[in-house]
Structures are given as C-alpha cells and as structure tokens.
Amino acid sequence: MTKQPNVVDIMADQLAPRFCGTYGHPIAKTPHIDALAARGMRIDTAHDNAFEFRATVPTFAQYLMLLALGEADQGDQAIGDYCAEMTPWPVFMIRRRAFKYIHCDVNPPQLSDVARDPMATRNLAQDPDHAATAEALSVEIMERWDSAHLRTDINATQKSPRALHAAMDTGAGMHWDDNPTSDASQQDVRNHMDWTVAAGRYRFSH
Known part of the structure; x- marks a missing residue:
C-alpha cells in the first residue's frame, strides 16, 4: 500500500502570487516563501469550489x-x-x-x-x-x-x-516618538541645584 503523503498548505492572507519573488516579481523580496517554494510544489492554477x-x-x-x-x-x-x-x-x-x-x-x-x-x-x-x-x-x-x-x-x-x-501613563511616561532619554534640565549645573553637590557629578558648568 502506498503511503499517503503529508501535505502542508500555507496560506498568506491578502498575498497575491504575483507579488512573490518565486513567481517572478522584480522588486518584492520574499526569501522565506521562495525557499519553501523551491523545496515544495508551486501551483500556478488553483480553484476553490466555495465563494468565500x-x-x-x-x-x-x-x-x-x-x-x-x-x-x-x-x-x-x-x-x-x-x-x-x-x-x-x-x-x-x-x-x-x-x-x-x-x-x-x-x-x-x-x-x-x-x-x-x-x-x-x-x-x-x-x-x-x-x-x-x-x-x-x-x-x-x-x-x-x-x-x-x-x-x-x-x-x-x-x-x-x-x-x-x-499603567504606562503613571509617573514619568516614556513617549513613543524619538526623545532624548536624559532630562536636559538636570544636566550641567543649574541655578536650582546645590552646586557643591552638582559639581561632583558634572564635568562642565555654565
């Protein structure tokens, strides 16, 4: 008795074949799909008997x-x-x-x-x-x-x-946009700081 093959059907939602490298698209890069196609069977024409x-x-x-x-x-x-x-x-x-x-x-x-x-x-x-x-x-x-x-x-x-x-908005929140991770208002020696303490932490003063 012939052993039945194991078939893995991989479907990518909203991906048309023409936008895969294995089907000849000149720009789209789909290396993983191309590798699977190289090792498996590529179907050029398929029909489904259901409307959806x-x-x-x-x-x-x-x-x-x-x-x-x-x-x-x-x-x-x-x-x-x-x-x-x-x-x-x-x-x-x-x-x-x-x-x-x-x-x-x-x-x-x-x-x-x-x-x-x-x-x-x-x-x-x-x-x-x-x-x-x-x-x-x-x-x-x-x-x-x-x-x-x-x-x-x-x-x-x-x-x-x-x-x-x-939870993320509690305390000093970190925003998603590109912001410096340090607080510039606390750098160097500022008027609101005790300079005798700040001088020991910063190389330059103003």
Missing part, C-alpha cells in the same frame, strides 16, 4: 489592486467592515455593481447608486423603487456579521490595551 472562506475568514475582501492597475474587474464588488474610531457600533458595507449599502445598528441604513451618484449624496434606502435591493443587501449583512457579538468582542479586547496605557 466562511470558516476561516469572517469578511470576504475583494482584491482591488488588479482593478487599480487597469485590469478587468474580478467581481465588481467590495465588502468590508469598520470597527475603529468615531463609531459606537461596527459599520458594514457592501458595494456590488452600481449600489453601495452601509449598515450600522445605531444609524439608519444608507443605499447609494454610485454609478449615477458617485459622491453618494442621495440615500435610496427608503426609496420604494429600490426597496428590493435594500432588503436583499440588509439580509446579506445580517447573514455575514453578528454585530452585537462583534461589538462585545471588540470592547473586551480594548480593555487590555486601556489597562496597559493607564
């Missing part, structure tokens, strides 16, 4: 670099979420073909026809002529994301860096 990796990647991200380079649109859609500053709840967006739909639990939904209204100045979410589009995109967002659960997880993970920041 729901089990591993919660948000399907459309790769837009090819479109920016002038190549054919790979699906005419962009899907994303925003969970950072200036919003109390996660914000979700689906842009598919002419329409862009934005959902946030604490704000009214927004639907824009970006083909006719590129600046999204008119909200079509309550327009009867676009009710079916708005409803379909709203249902899709509810299927893709659990907003309340996501917000709970984000708030929980924020507690740790907040506690760390509070």
Whole structure:
C-alpha cells in the first residue's frame, strides 16, 4: 500500500502570487516563501469550489489592486467592515455593481447608486423603487456579521490595551516618538541645584 503523503498548505492572507519573488516579481523580496517554494510544489492554477472562506475568514475582501492597475474587474464588488474610531457600533458595507449599502445598528441604513451618484449624496434606502435591493443587501449583512457579538468582542479586547496605557501613563511616561532619554534640565549645573553637590557629578558648568 502506498503511503499517503503529508501535505502542508500555507496560506498568506491578502498575498497575491504575483507579488512573490518565486513567481517572478522584480522588486518584492520574499526569501522565506521562495525557499519553501523551491523545496515544495508551486501551483500556478488553483480553484476553490466555495465563494468565500466562511470558516476561516469572517469578511470576504475583494482584491482591488488588479482593478487599480487597469485590469478587468474580478467581481465588481467590495465588502468590508469598520470597527475603529468615531463609531459606537461596527459599520458594514457592501458595494456590488452600481449600489453601495452601509449598515450600522445605531444609524439608519444608507443605499447609494454610485454609478449615477458617485459622491453618494442621495440615500435610496427608503426609496420604494429600490426597496428590493435594500432588503436583499440588509439580509446579506445580517447573514455575514453578528454585530452585537462583534461589538462585545471588540470592547473586551480594548480593555487590555486601556489597562496597559493607564499603567504606562503613571509617573514619568516614556513617549513613543524619538526623545532624548536624559532630562536636559538636570544636566550641567543649574541655578536650582546645590552646586557643591552638582559639581561632583558634572564635568562642565555654565
């Protein structure tokens, strides 16, 4: 009986083959990936029978670099979420073909026809002529994301860096920017110092 081979499948999120040295990119340096490719099997064409990796990647991200380079649109859609500053709840967006739909639990939904209204100045979410589009995109967002659960997880993970920041901000804090590690106000002999003590520590005075 032939022994079954052990296969290790390594996937790098948001890394296209064309940006690896082993696939001929003239600038990108990827020595570790190139070394693995040299010792293993390089696949030039691969297909997945699923539209997206729901089990591993919660948000399907459309790769837009090819479109920016002038190549054919790979699906005419962009899907994303925003969970950072200036919003109390996660914000979700689906842009598919002419329409862009934005959902946030604490704000009214927004639907824009970006083909006719590129600046999204008119909200079509309550327009009867676009009710079916708005409803379909709203249902899709509810299927893709659990907003309340996501917000709970984000708030929980924020507690740790907040506690760390509070600890680092106690006393004489060290900032992340490039600052001298010594306090210049305490160097040489200053008027506020006892010079008989300072003279024993510093070579020069002023």
